[in-house]
Amino acid sequence: MNETTTYTGFWQESPRPGILGWLLTTDHKRIGIMYLGCIISMFIIGAVLGLALRLELIAPGPTIMGPQTYNATFTVHGIIMIFMFLIPSIPAAFGNLLLPLHIGARDVSFPKLNLLSWYCYMAGLVLVIFAMFGGGGVPDTGWTFYVPFSTQTTTNVNLAAFAAFMLGFSSILTGINFVTTVHRLRCEGMKWGRLPLFVWTLYATAWIQVLATPMIGITLVLVILERTFGAGLFDAARGGDPILFQHLFWIYSHPAVYIMILPGMGVVSEMIPTFARKPLFGYWAMALSSLAIAFAGSLVWAHHMYASGMSDLAVLVFSFLTFIVAIPSAIKVFNWISTLHKGSIELAPPMLFALAFIFNFAIGGLGGLALGAAASDIHLHDTTFVVGHFHYVMFGGGGFALFGAMHYWLPKFTGRMYNHKVAAIGWALLFVGFNITYMAMQAVGIMGMPRRYYDYLPEFHTLNLVATIGSWMLAAGLIVMFVNLWQGLRKGAPIGKNPWGGATLEWAIPSPPPLDNFGPEDPVVTKGPYEFKGVVADEY
Amino acid sequence: MNSLANPTAQAVDNVLIYIFGVSLLLLLGITVATIYLVVKYRRSKYPEPTSDCHGNMWLEAIWTILPTLIVLTMFWYGWTNYTGLREVPDDALEITATARMWSWQFEYPDGRRANKLYVPVNKPIKVHLKSTDVLHSFFAPAFRVKRDAVPGIDTYVWFEATQPGSYDIFCAEYCGVGHADMTTSIEALAEAEYATWSQPQQPSTEPRGLTVLNELGCTGCHSLDGSEGIAPSLFELSGQQRKISVDGKLSEVTIDVEYLRRAIREPNAELVEGYDPMMPSYDDATLSDEDLQAVIDYLLGKVAEAESVQINANELLENNGCIGCHSTDGSESIAPTFKGIAEREVTIIRDGQEMTLKVDVDYLRRALLKPNEELVKGFPGIMPAADYLSDDEIEAIIQHLLKQ
């Protein structure tokens, strides 16, 4: 990079100066950065609550909190982690930062809508804060809002449900934007077969956001209406059906887990070729399996309900469909591993996260198979095994992918590099601590400890203690990682255009990117996203 | 997880072992392959990749078909064993479990109730699940069975204990503050012990009429001791005068056999003044003529026996879930403790106003029957009204509490 001294990038260039330049911006990169800031803050709040949960479970009986506090804590932990952290994480933050760059566009299709979606997200955030501190009591329904409990409890469920509604709306707007952008704004030469995998997964995710999210909207509105009018739509005594609520809830919330994991898979599919300097193995299989996951993932929601009292025929059908979703995931895992074959592998920090992703996701996903089988789920349902399963896929998968993305792309957007050694230490602590924590949770779940229990029988003590200790190691790893990133990205050594030797479009423009992304000329693409011949990594 | 050779546990364990086994192999394979490749093709050894292979149709086909076959076996095995959890052997003993915030009550075919699930060994047990408020879930880890109790919908589980012992029951569906405390146990008893347990404790000496009154739930509304509630007491009826209204016209009758017969067969034709027409009518399908006679005889003649009704207040507190929220040892989490309640001064909130009262019989009766009208300060208004208990039972509980 020649103009290092004068070059400023999108951080400084802006039609409006100062804070308004951010709050009123329609630039996808600035909106992405604002999302990222909020998401990481929410993650830290949620994670501290998670740590508190583990601390309570360090020994049987109330240790640091009573039952009501515990229930409120896991509810808020769950709502934050799902609706405010993981669902928007990669799509809204890195999707916004990268989607236009990846397809050679100057922005998304609807920049103003994009900003509106960030404001919806903020509104949801503020509402949750009101729900927590606004009197009436912190919501205590669990993130699942199951009726009839959620229509009876006296806590601030209405506000929390409305907050989730707003967050859903924000997610829908992002989805609409991304689908349209991918269809309409690909630059010249950017054929479907040349889209980076990250774009494919964002595209598949965006369809889920568009087609599934409204269902949670109407479901939560119904909960609010039930609470206000007492209509009894889910009350069996008045002709309603409480199990129907669960259908409506999971029709969204199962596809939502693929909103959480698909973009992560996309991130990993970017990093593995780059650090193996080899084209992604089975490009079309990878692209189509993303769509397959999105589609098949919409058919399996009732696997959360085998023990709910629904019909046995439904158990048969949904168990079958659940196993079908596992197949495209398996295809992805095998293709990632084959990409390594005969490559030239560098274990840079993002690659460490990518490899950890594969391992964690495999454990979580294979655990999902035990949950998908009808007989074994009857035992495992609503035990801490399920809690272990979803932390493996959501944190070990989605979370690790996000951290990987931060290590991989943030230098691009700040123009500075963090310390690689410290990053590796943070990663190791995180990886080991993570596995100790959640492996122990899975084990105690197999023994039969139910979830959402603040107190438990003595025979579950040892493993819970192990899990709690693991969570401290995890926390230490996270702190090391965040501090290192923060310092590196602000004060680290300046980097050139392409620190990793990546072949997608963003690596061909200066770091940080200029406000108009590609300068005056629109880019023209002539080769696939993983053709590394002739691409050289900059020294930094 | 005690490893038990009971049928439901075996059905589930087979599947668990199969799936976990295959998964472990897959995980091992994936991990070893990754580590091997990462080490072998490290950049320090291979500065440039030695292939730029874009993929391979055959490999893609293999790792589409192979996983498909694997998951299909898992699915099928999981499903067939699941049917084993759903098909109840014909000779099962049927017990009804009622879940409520936050306790379990088990009711046996003979009407006996308990708060632990006593079962004989080597006998299939079918447990019908009911809920009176929110979702709960019956979870017995040792038998690997679990099913939600859903208000208004009938669900069930079945299991068979093959060895005597005590096995945990958890509530596995989140149901509020007391969720983690909603635990009890299955007490599997050897046949002989179970036989003794299921003997009626006191051989019935009570008159037939009284039995019928209890069985049909009359005592749910009517007291037998003179205390008036939602329905007139049935205490010492013989010869009493009653003000009744027929089609809105008031008149007075003296209680006799005929009056009682009409009052039971067609209760709403003649209403006792001051009461609502809420009593169901009992035709001869539910109440045979003989039993009706027995009831009337009992009501008119053997009044004195009413006092012999024995109620064990301690059992009532346990079986009705009071102990699920109220402790007897002075600890307080969800609800005020019963310990020392008799000498207590309570601060209550009624209609938004705070006031302090001394605990007495009337206060306790209000607290039991209309718990949410006067809330003890600092506690949520979550206590269900105990109005399904008979007046006698209420009275017994109050007396018992005052002795605490």
Added chain:
Amino acid sequence: MSEHTHEPVPYRTFILIWVALLVLTAITIAVSRVDLGALNIWVALGVASIKSSLVIFVFMHLRQESKLFKIGLMVMLSILAIFIGLTFFDVLYR
């Protein structure tokens, strides 16, 4: 015209469609007064589907849009059908 717009639809077409919609409305009401048992609901839904196709294809110009729009609509409708259909595996067989 340019790539952004398409040919205007003549007023006459719209008015004809409107008349068709009114006729179909009359038909549904008429049919609904005849007892066909469980068939009633299906007839009502059938007529409603015809009416909505008219609205979608003509009033909403779907006819003139590219394939993408049509595929999108199909995807949405099949997902909808799946949501409703699979729910009935539970509700009808409980």
Added chain:
Amino acid sequence: MSIEHRDDTGDRFGMWLFLYTEVILFSGLFILYAVSLANYPEQFSQASHKLNIYFGTVNTLVLLTSSLTIALAVSAIQMGRIKQTLILCWITVGLAIVFLINKYFEWSAEIGHGIYPGSEQLAEMGAGITVFFNLYYFTAGLHGLHVLIGATLIGVVAVMTAKGKVTSDRYVLLENSALYWHLVDLVWIFLFPLYYLIL
């Protein structure tokens, strides 16, 4: 980057995507309807008879006609007939208001009879009927909200047209509001037979 970038097809596609989400939003209520109808066929038909079919029919006509006028408005602006466009838009808004007034009278009458979510009278009519009316109120209420939003949208676009911000070669805003309005009509096309016409 915020250099003006024009892509009307993209804008319409975005609108269609938004309409999909609206359909799914309503479909939550339609699933509840379908399941309850399967459970309580007789009660649903009884309850349906309690609804006033005249209100329903008149509103159907009103909405179909408004759908026509807004469709005509799009053709009008394509042909550059601004004046006609404005008139057609305002007729549409007027019809929307008629719809809402009609709804107001219909609901007042029913609420006057003690039929509304959570009312005691409704509870006494038994499980199936209660469900029917709850669903009816929620669905029609949500639909009414959409009528309100759609009418506002069209009003705003009409004002913009009058000011020359929506023109004969730049009218995607009008097209998109029209699309939204047609959706409102579509939902009613299903709502009407499902709630008013079950025998």
